Amino acid sequence: MSRVVVTGRIPDTAIEKLRAEHEVDAWSGPESIRRDELLRRVAGADAIVSLLTERVDAELLDAAGPQLKVVANVAVGYDNIDVPACVERGVVATNTPGVLTDATADIAFGLILMATRRLAEGERLIRSGQAWKWGMFFLLGSSLQGKTLGVVGMGGIGQATARRAKAFGMEIVYQSRSELDPTIAAELDARRVDLEELLSVSDVVSLHCPYGPATHHLIGAEQLATMKSSAFLVNTARGPIVDEDALATALREGSIAGAGLDVYEHEPRVHPGLLGLDNVALLPHLGSATVETRTAMAMLAADNALAVLSGERPPAAIS
Ligand code: GLV
Numbered sequence: 001m002s003r004v005v006v007t008g009r010i011p012d013t014a015i016e017k018l019r020a021e022h023e024v025d026a027w028s029g030p031e032s033i034r035r036d037e038l039l040r041r042v043a044g045a046d047a048i049v050s051l052l053t054e055r056v057d058a059e060l061l062d063a064a065g066p067q068l069k070v071v072a073n074v075a076v077g078y079d080n081i082d083v084p085a086c087v088e089r090g091v092v093a094t095n096t097p098g099v100l101t102d103a104t105a106d107i108a109f110g111l112i113l114m115a116t117r118r119l120a121e122g123e124r125l126i127r128s129g130q131a132w133k134w135g136m137f138f139l140l141g142s143s144l145q146g147k148t149l150g151v152v153g154m155g156g157i158g159q160a161t162a163r164r165a166k167a168f169g170m171e172i173v174y175q176s177r178s179e180l181d182p183t184i185a186a187e188l189d190a191r192r193v194d195l196e197e198l199l200s201v202s203d204v205v206s207l208h209c210p211y212g213p214a215t216h217h218l219i220g221a222e223q224l225a226t227m228k229s230s231a232f233l234v235n236t237a238r239g240p241i242v243d244e245d246a247l248a249t250a251l252r253e254g255s256i257a258g259a260g261l262d263v264y265e266h267e268p269r270v271h272p273g274l275l276g277l278d279n280v281a282l283l284p285h286l287g288s289a290t291v292e293t294r295t296a297m298a299m300l301a302a303d304n305a306l307a308v309l310s311g312e313r314p315p316a317a318i319s
Helices: 011-019 035-041 058-064 083-088 101-116 121-129 158-167 180-190 194-203 220-226 244-253 291-309
Strands: 003-006 023-026 047-050 070-074 093-094 148-152 171-175 190-191 204-207 234-237 258-261 281-282
Touching: 003 011, 003 234, 011 023, 011 158, 011 291, 035 058, 047 291, 058 083, 083 101, 093 291, 101 121, 101 158, 101 204, 101 281, 101 291, 148 158, 158 171, 158 180, 158 204, 158 234, 171 194, 180 190, 180 204, 180 281, 194 220, 220 244, 244 258
Parallel strands: 003 023, 003 047, 047 070, 070 093, 148 171, 148 204, 171 190, 204 234, 234 258, 258 281
Antiparallel strands: none
16 A cells, blocks of 8 residues: 555545545645645655645655655646656656646637627626616627637647637637647648747637746747737636736737736736736636546546556656
8 A cells, every 4th residue: 555645635536546545645725735734744655646736846756755656746737847856766747638628728718708809898897887888889809700810839728729719710820849630730720830920910829838948938028019919818828938027018008909818927926917907808727627627637647646556657647
């Protein structure tokens, strides 16, 4: 029997699955676990099931000890994990790709609609109790039909977002490290372009690339200036891909039309310059937040941990 430390609350079915084979120490407090408490609890762990709010770095790995075999992140993004530090120590790191693709693409498309059709503004107006009535020019947004969606990062979530956009009558361009599978490219009628062209031709730019040193502030002042003044930026990937200072300025000065954000550069803090702007829709990192998706993520993380603990290859290894 091995010792599994779970760093935050995850669905019971996943805890039960782990408990059937191992001793499980799961943090169940309403707040994220404090760092000192986490460092103390991981001592002697063979597996850590981590949430994206916890930093898994050399300090944490060393606090666990040399018997640690696996870090199973309950997220597809793993910028909270120092993967080279895991590799150095022979610890397998895993994530949860695939199971949250549709849920996240739904939120990306929700934000596209919120931003282009000014849905949050309308909702705020009604709730404010202010007088309103239908008017020919009242809260006009922008249509999506015939417009171009630029997908930055054409992995599973980018493709699922493009598929939704296609159903809304949009054209698709994308920027990606690799060419799309020809069947999928044909289905989406998607054209691969470089980032500069994507920014200059797109009416909506949606970010779906992983976060790391190569994508830190991928979208900054220069990139925002390349976008059309009628265009919208949507980020459901990771906050620091966008320079939030530059975004707040671009939105305030009208150099782009609007934005929709589910993730933030200094999450959970939201840039104060964004909070007062009407042309940005703001969500609290809800990309994978459905009962079904979170359950599937936790089960996949449990399967990853269990596989490594029994000496097998996990279904979703990062390293
Ligand atoms: C959520 O943001 C994830 O990476 O799974």
